[in-house]
Amino acid sequence: MTDLxxxxxxxxxxxxxxxxxxxxxxxxxxxxxxxxxxxxxxxPYNDGxxxxxxxxxxxxxxxxxxxxxxxxTPPDDIYLQINDFDPDEDILRVRPENIDGTNVNDIxxxxxxxxxxxxxxxxxxxxxxxxxVSILVIRLDGTTGVTADQIVLG
Numbered sequence: 001m002t003d004l005x006x007x008x009x010x011x012x013x014x015x016x017x018x019x020x021x022x023x024x025x026x027x028x029x030x031x032x033x034x035x036x037x038x039x040x041x042x043x044p045y046n047d048g049x050x051x052x053x054x055x056x057x058x059x060x061x062x063x064x065x066x067x068x069x070x071x072x073t074p075p076d077d078i079y080l081q082i083n084d085f086d087p088d089e090d091i092l093r094v095r096p097e098n099i100d101g102t103n104v105n106d107i108x109x110x111x112x113x114x115x116x117x118x119x120x121x122x123x124x125x126x127x128x129x130x131x132x133v134s135i136l137v138i139r140l141d142g143t144t145g146v147t148a149d150q151i152v153l154g
Contacts, residue, residue, distance in 0.1 A: 018059075023080075026050040032057040040080050041066035051139075055083040062091040065138060078119075081139040085146075092138070093152040094122050107148045118146045 012021050016033035023029040023040040031038055031054075038054045038061065054063060063082055085092065094107070103125050110119040120138040140146060 023052050023054060026052055028053040028055075030055045030057065031059070031061055033059055035059045035061060037062045037064065039064040039066070051078045052080045053083060054080060056090060057084065060089040060091075062093060064093045064095070065136070066095055078139045079136040081141055082143075083141045085140040085143045087143065087146045087150055091152060092120065092140075092146075092150070093154070094120070094136075094138070095154050104153055107151055107153075109146055109148050111144060115144050117141050118143050120146070120148075120151060122151075 011028040011030070012023070013030040014021055014032050014036065018034040019031055019036045021029040021031065021036065021038045023038060029038045029040075029052075034057070036056050036059060038056060040052055040054065040063070056063065063080075063085070065080055082092075094104075105123045105125065106121075108121045110121060112118065118140045120140065121135065122138070123135045125134075
């Protein structure tokens with residue numbers, strides 16, 4: 001397994017093997033062939049401008065999305081765009097960043113009427129107080145047929 005950490009705003013292209021790639025703000029991760037694990041984590045202190053992109057390539061890939069907000073400030077419109085998610089073989093795991101007492105309030109699936117994409121919208125309590133809610137949107141480009149019960153929490 002290749003472990004490719006990545007700086008914010010850069011591109012990591014791992015090639016063919018089972019890889020672990022860490023993606024940060026506005027970066028791009030390309031897994032290539034193999035069963036890859038691509039982890040995207042955002043923190044208030046390292047957010048960059050724009051959406052991050054991930055492409056797992058051929059194989060059963062796992063996309064892990066961590067989200068850390070101290071208050072209810074929303075991220076960019078599209079937090080992460082996955083360009084080749086296959087709900088029949090890939091896994092989408094979403095988790096607030098290890099904060100005690102953080103609860104996911106809702107996961108909803110918004111399908112593009114033309115079938116071009118599916119947005120996964122996750123809302124959860126922010127850390128600052130119980131009244132703030134953070135929202136993140138994960139766009140599955142070119143993917144349809146995803147349901148909320150296919151999203152893994154934690």
